[in-house]
Amino acid sequence: MDDLSNATAPVAVKGLNHWFGKGDARKQAIWDVNVTVAKGSLTVLMGPSGSGKTTVLTLMGCLRDVQDGGVRLLGHELNGISEAQAVMLRRQLGFIFQAHNLHESLTATQNVLMGLEVHGRHNSAQQVQAARHVLQLVGLGDRLDYLPANLSGGQKQRVAVARALVSNPKIVFADEPTAALDKDSGKSVVEMLKALGQQRGTTTIMVTHDNRILELADRIITLEDGRIVSDEHQH
Amino acid sequence: MTAVLTWFFGRLPIGWLQLAHNRTRLIAAVAGVGFANLLVFVQLGILGALNGTTVAPYALFEADIMVSSVDANTLTDGSNVARQRLFQALAVPGVADGTPLFIANLTWQREDGTFSTLQTFGVDSEAADFLREDVAARFAPLGLEDRVLIDRSTRGLASGALDDVSPHTPFVFEANDRTLSAIGTVDVGGGFSADGALFVSDQTFMRLFGNRSPSAPNHILLKVDEGIDPIVIVDRLRDVLPAESVKVDTVENAAAADLSYQTTERPTGIIFGFGVLIGVLVGIVIVYQILATDVADHLKEYATFKAMGYGQPFFLGIVFEEAIILAVFGFVPGLLASLGLYAGLEVATGLPMEMTVDVAIMVLLGTLLACAISGAIATRRLVGADPADLF
Numbered sequence: 001m002d003d004l005s006n007a008t009a010p011v012a013v014k015g016l017n018h019w020f021g022k023g024d025a026r027k028q029a030i031w032d033v034n035v036t037v038a039k040g041s042l043t044v045l046m047g048p049s050g051s052g053k054t055t056v057l058t059l060m061g062c063l064r065d066v067q068d069g070g071v072r073l074l075g076h077e078l079n080g081i082s083e084a085q086a087v088m089l090r091r092q093l094g095f096i097f098q099a100h101n102l103h104e105s106l107t108a109t110q111n112v113l114m115g116l117e118v119h120g121r122h123n124s125a126q127q128v129q130a131a132r133h134v135l136q137l138v139g140l141g142d143r144l145d146y147l148p149a150n151l152s153g154g155q156k157q158r159v160a161v162a163r164a165l166v167s168n169p170k171i172v173f174a175d176e177p178t179a180a181l182d183k184d185s186g187k188s189v190v191e192m193l194k195a196l197g198q199q200r201g202t203t204t205i206m207v208t209h210d211n212r213i214l215e216l217a218d219r220i221i222t223l224e225d226g227r228i229v230s231d232e233h234q235h
Numbered sequence: 236m237t238a239v240l241t242w243f244f245g246r247l248p249i250g251w252l253q254l255a256h257n258r259t260r261l262i263a264a265v266a267g268v269g270f271a272n273l274l275v276f277v278q279l280g281i282l283g284a285l286n287g288t289t290v291a292p293y294a295l296f297e298a299d300i301m302v303s304s305v306d307a308n309t310l311t312d313g314s315n316v317a318r319q320r321l322f323q324a325l326a327v328p329g330v331a332d333g334t335p336l337f338i339a340n341l342t343w344q345r346e347d348g349t350f351s352t353l354q355t356f357g358v359d360s361e362a363a364d365f366l367r368e369d370v371a372a373r374f375a376p377l378g379l380e381d382r383v384l385i386d387r388s389t390r391g392l393a394s395g396a397l398d399d400v401s402p403h404t405p406f407v408f409e410a411n412d413r414t415l416s417a418i419g420t421v422d423v424g425g426g427f428s429a430d431g432a433l434f435v436s437d438q439t440f441m442r443l444f445g446n447r448s449p450s451a452p453n454h455i456l457l458k459v460d461e462g463i464d465p466i467v468i469v470d471r472l473r474d475v476l477p478a479e480s481v482k483v484d485t486v487e488n489a490a491a492a493d494l495s496y497q498t499t500e501r502p503t504g505i506i507f508g509f510g511v512l513i514g515v516l517v518g519i520v521i522v523y524q525i526l527a528t529d530v531a532d533h534l535k536e537y538a539t540f541k542a543m544g545y546g547q548p549f550f551l552g553i554v555f556e557e558a559i560i561l562a563v564f565g566f567v568p569g570l571l572a573s574l575g576l577y578a579g580l581e582v583a584t585g586l587p588m589e590m591t592v593d594v595a596i597m598v599l600l601g602t603l604l605a606c607a608i609s610g611a612i613a614t615r616r617l618v619g620a621d622p623a624d625l626f
Contacts, residue, residue: 050241
């Protein structure tokens with residue numbers, strides 16, 4: 001890729017190294033990773049456990065301080081970014097985690113609302129409507145006021161998807177979103193994510209080692225021991 | 236509730252929803268805060284009773300200035316004052332009148348074996364205008380030998396035992412080997428050192444306490460000429476009277492000095508003041524435990540919120556919200572239980588246990604503050620943590 005597309009790409013990683021631990025226990029986990037992600041694509045990061053894929057994802061997603069190298073996220077360099085800037089940047093992203101991480105005390109609608117209220121509470125009736133609309137899109141129109149405890153695993157993960165998408169983020173980061181789900185619900189969650197992403201022009205970056213969903217990816221990057229070992233474009 | 240709080244905070248009331256979600260914890264937390272409130276209220280109530288009963292005797296006298304021995308910290312301790320000081324004081328311009336005041340404790344042993352300590356005040360029967368109105372009104376007949384006015388609120392007596400006392404139907408009792416006739420009653424009440432009050436003439440006082448001399452009263456009460464600030468006269472008296480043996484102050488200041496002595500130098504005052512402090516500390520620890528556990532239990536959710544772009548003020552807001560809810564919810568049962576306990580203690584001890592609005596508001600504000608501090612400490616764990624490290 002040339003420099004111009006590098007500058008406009010939602011995520012551009014250059015010469016990224018990362019270490020864990022302190023002193024003698026300090027160990028390099030990421031070795032010179034370079035990736036540029038195209039806008040609107042679904043990119044999958046693969047690799048065995050401990051390959052560093054989640055670390056790369058959290059570094060790209062502004063959830064972890066960058067130690068060495070460069071990460072440009074939506075035009076902002078993350079290396080040396082202030083906490084306040086990081087908070088502002090995170091508000092333009094959507095996150096889906098391995099565990100659904102829904103708040104147990106909040107209903108499905110309220111959990112999704114949390115994705116909107118982070119931008120301030122301007123028109124609460126409209127925000128509630130938007131939250132309900134996204135829940136309907138993910139097929140939970142009849143579970144709007146359920147607490148997470150009363151939803152199945154797949155339904156909870158779909159609420160998490162709705163929460164990530166409700167504010168129309170430019171990039172969605174997903175860390176093994178299907179790990180806790182059976183094959184069918186796992187695949188339907190990713191299909192939904194992809195479909196909604198395509199409609200909205202959202203860039204999606206997903207960590208997974210779930211082979212069932214690879215066919216949906218535009219690009220598959222494989223890591224091993226903190227290094228990129230393959231990078232395939234599909235379709 | 237949720238709708239009200241949503242409107243109030245301008246966001247989802249997550250603190251409230253979190254608390255309401257776990258009813259058992261909410262009830263335990265509210266009970267904990269209520270208990271801490273109860274502790275503080277009881278200590279404050281007893282401290283208040285100590286303060287009240289300390290200054291109450293000063294209100295029995297209608298005087299502007301009090302001359303006491305330099306070593307006297309309260310009405311009853313310290314040396315006596317030479318009667319001669321009264322004559323010196325009366326010679327000072329602006330002093331209108333004066334009278335000596337004699338005080339001693341009388342043990343009243345009853346036939347059934349019970350006894351009460353009566354704080355006995357001896358005042359010249361001609362000087363009744365130095366006494367509180369209701370006492371003064373009944374004081375004249377006390378010029379007769381061994382006539383007394385007795386406190387109908389005396390601790391140890393069955394309530395209503397002295398209701399029928401009048402000049403025609405006196406209540407006769409024995410104390411210090413003398414037969415005394417109570418020809419009337421007054422309402423004073425007991426304190427920490429005495430169970431009730433007894434008013435007698437100075438003559439009867441000398442008969443009751445053979446070791447006391449008319450020339451050595453405990454205090455000298457003075458009235459100033461109308462329209463003169465007693466402070467001015469206090470200064471004049473200080474110039475005249477020897478500072479190494481007597482001290483002069485307004486009755487009001489003398490009461491305040493006594494109060495400060497009781498609360499800061501006497502063990503009882505210090506103990507109850509310490510009790511208040513312990514109550515506050517227990518309250519902070521309870522609330523901190525509740526909030527810290529709550530933060531720890533929701534760390535995953537908070538980390539998610541942090542990843543979504545919520546900043547530190549948001550989390551502080553949640554915990555403050557919880558702290559305020561706990562403070563208010565805990566205060567109500569704490570206050571109600573305290574009122575019950577006050578009533579019980581008043582019956583059991585005869586001490587005036589009073590719940591004032593000032594104290595209630597002070598405790599509520601203190602609870603809010605303690606809860607807020609605990610909340611701020613409890614959220615420290617979230618500060619500066621990478622969201623990724625919290626998973």
